[in-house]
Amino acid sequence: MITTIATTPIEGQKPGTSGLRKKTRVFSTPGYLESFVQSIWNGIGGLQGKTLVVGGDGRFFNADAVQIIIKMAVAARAAKVIVGQDGLLSTPAASNLIRLRGADGGVILSASHNPGGLDGDFGVKFNTANGGPAPESVTDAIFKATTTITRYQIAESPDIDLSSVGTIHQGDTVVELVDPVADYAALMEQLFDFNAIRALIAGGFRLRFDAMHAVTGPYAREILVNRLGAPEDCVMNAVPLPDFGGGHPDPNPVWAHELMALMMADDAPDFGAASDGDGDRNMIVGRGVYVTPSDSLAVIAANAHLAPGYEKGLAGVARSMPTSCALDRVAQARGLDCYATPTGWKFFGNLLDTGRATLCGEESAGTGSDHIREKDGLWAVLMWLNILAHKRCPVADVMAAHWREFGRDYYSRHDYEEVDAAAAQDLITDLRARLDALAGQDFGPLTVTQAEDFSYLDPVDGSVTVHQGLQIHFKQGARLVLRLSGTGTAGATLRVYMERYAAGPEGLAQDAQSALAPVIAATDALSDLKTRLGRAGPDVVT
Ligand code: VG1
Ligand code: CO
Numbered sequence: 129m130i131t132t133i134a135t136t137p138i139e140g141q142k143p144g145t146s147g148l149r150k151k152t153r154v155f156s157t158p159g160y161l162e163s164f165v166q167s168i169w170n171g172i173g174g175l176q177g178k179t180l181v182v183g184g185d186g187r188f189f190n191a192d193a194v195q196i197i198i199k200m201a202v203a204a205r206a207a208k209v210i211v212g213q214d215g216l217l218s219t220p221a222a223s224n225l226i227r228l229r230g231a232d233g234g235v236i237l238s239a240s241h242n243p244g245g246l247d248g249d250f251g252v253k254f255n256t257a258n259g260g261p262a263p264e265s266v267t268d269a270i271f272k273a274t275t276t277i278t279r280y281q282i283a284e285s286p287d288i289d290l291s292s293v294g295t296i297h298q299g300d301t302v303v304e305l306v307d308p309v310a311d312y313a314a315l316m317e318q319l320f321d322f323n324a325i326r327a328l329i330a331g332g333f334r335l336r337f338d339a340m341h342a343v344t345g346p347y348a349r350e351i352l353v354n355r356l357g358a359p360e361d362c363v364m365n366a367v368p369l370p371d372f373g374g375g376h377p378d379p380n381p382v383w384a385h386e387l388m389a390l391m392m393a394d395d396a397p398d399f400g401a402a403s404d405g406d407g408d409r410n411m412i413v414g415r416g417v418y419v420t421p422s423d424s425l426a427v428i429a430a431n432a433h434l435a436p437g438y439e440k441g442l443a444g445v446a447r448s449m450p451t452s453c454a455l456d457r458v459a460q461a462r463g464l465d466c467y468a469t470p471t472g473w474k475f476f477g478n479l480l481d482t483g484r485a486t487l488c489g490e491e492s493a494g495t496g497s498d499h500i501r502e503k504d505g506l507w508a509v510l511m512w513l514n515i516l517a518h519k520r521c522p523v524a525d526v527m528a529a530h531w532r533e534f535g536r537d538y539y540s541r542h543d544y545e546e547v548d549a550a551a552a553q554d555l556i557t558d559l560r561a562r563l564d565a566l567a568g569q570d571f572g573p574l575t576v577t578q579a580e581d582f583s584y585l586d587p588v589d590g591s592v593t594v595h596q597g598l599q600i601h602f603k604q605g606a607r608l609v610l611r612l613s614g615t616g617t618a619g620a621t622l623r624v625y626m627e628r629y630a631a632g633p634e635g636l637a638q639d640a641q642s643a644l645a646p647v648i649a650a651t652d653a654l655s656d657l658k659t660r661l662g663r664a665g666p667d668v669v670t
Pocket of ligand 1: 146
């Protein structure tokens with residue numbers, strides 16, 4: 129039986145950089161999730177006869193939300209709903225499943241790197257038939273639907289047992305519960321040289337993977353332990369927990385400090401890595417050396433041909449605009465097209481779909497390729513293991529050799545979190561108004577050469593996206609980007625991205641924050657951000 133429930137538009141259901149994110153208490157208010165899900169169905173022209181993939185990162189409210197979405201898909205007369213066992217699917221695994229099964233789309237439940245739990249965050253993302261995050265045309269249609277909604281429909285049926293794989297029928301809909309790991313692990317085995325990695329590990333190479341009590345635990349166990357022969361204890365925090373063990377499942381040196389401490393110790397393993405809530409981000413650490421995501425992307429671009437899935441080379445590469453120019457240097461040396469897109473994986477979709485780019489990445493620890501349409505944490509880890517299995521040298525040596533060849537882009541992001549939203553918006557608006565007049569002016573030790581309010585013309589569909597960050601170039605080979613986060617759930621978060629190039633051969637082994645001191649000084653002089661935001665310094669430095 130299908131029930132129709134009258135409702136009215138709920139304010140603020142506008143998808144951000146990656147889906148709709150709200151406090152769990154907001155999302156779990158009766159009718160809140162339902163209204164947004166109905167608006168997805170309405171925004172995409174209905175679900176009747178369509179196939180949908182559903183799963184999430186296991187955070188608090190995940191299983192309840194999966195039950196609601198299944199019942200609403202049944203009410204909308206979907207042909208099929210493919211659900212990860214226990215309601216789990218990492219974001220990359222969901223993307224793969226959508227493509228593999230030719231589904232019309234998917235709903236992924238995650239607030240990614242944001243903390244979980246009743247007092248944490250929850251999120252819903254909609255992916256399209258290519259397996260990628262819905263482009264803006266689709267999220268705009270969904271948002272519009274949230275502003276006109278009058279009712280939602282839900283099937284009055286008992287909850288489904290999510291714990292065992294198999295198929296059941298509900299109304300017109302077939303609900304299929306699948307192993308969330310198997311298809312993904314098989315894809316990884318096609319792309320990478322598992323024999324070489326297995327031999328590396330068998331030869332005494334020690335690694336640690338920190339799943340941060342998030343969704344990658346079962347994936348890492350299956351791949352690293354079962355298929356590649358690493359010892360069981362190489363996966364840390366392997367059991368997904370609804371509140372991620374109280375942690376912040378964001379794989380960076382600040383939040384993955386347990387792993388960082390291990391990797392900086394005297395008896396550190398050879399290789400460390402971590403992933404985030406939904407498994408699409410990665411952090412790479414060698415013994416005594418942290419690899420910035422931007423550098424990792426560049427190293428992968430330079431060496432991907434060592435992996436069987438990429439032995440023919442790359443068609444082109446892409447990075448989000450704030451990501452460092454280390455990728456561009458590799459692209460230039462190898463004659464590859466290099467695209468700069470707005471922040472958020474959805475902007476890579478067209479480049480990947482049309483074969484313009486094979487490899488994409490973001491400074492926020494997202495790396496991936498055309499194997500799926502999402503960034504992919506374990507993919508990046510396996511890529512690094514594949515590269516190391518061929519190079520047979522420490523991560524520190526790989527980095528030193530890379531910088532000798534291409535020079536080094538010192539890079540850091542400073543986040544001012546949960547600041548006053550109006551103050552942050554004013555700071556951006558005021559600076560935007562000054563951009564045209566900045567060229568030629570000195571700020572601290574640096575001189576501006578060029579300043580722009582970044583906008584992107586998609587070369588495939590011709591869509592234009594404006595106001596994607598303020599980008600300021602300096603004569604001294606430095607760059608500054610300021611933008612507001614689109615994934616937070618409280619106040620505003622200002623992200624300050626800074627980079628400075630050192631061509632070498634001297635000066636390639638400095639501490640990043642000291643190498644960036646001139647850019648930090650120029651940023652203060654240019655924006656007066658600490659005074660304007662009422663903060664002594666950034667909350668998170670990565
Ligand atoms: C952040 C990152 C962005 C990433 C997005 C989603 O967005 O900067 O690069 O694509 O998170 O990642 P923002 O708008 O807060 O800067 V995930 O792993 O949280 O889905
Ligand atoms: Co994520």
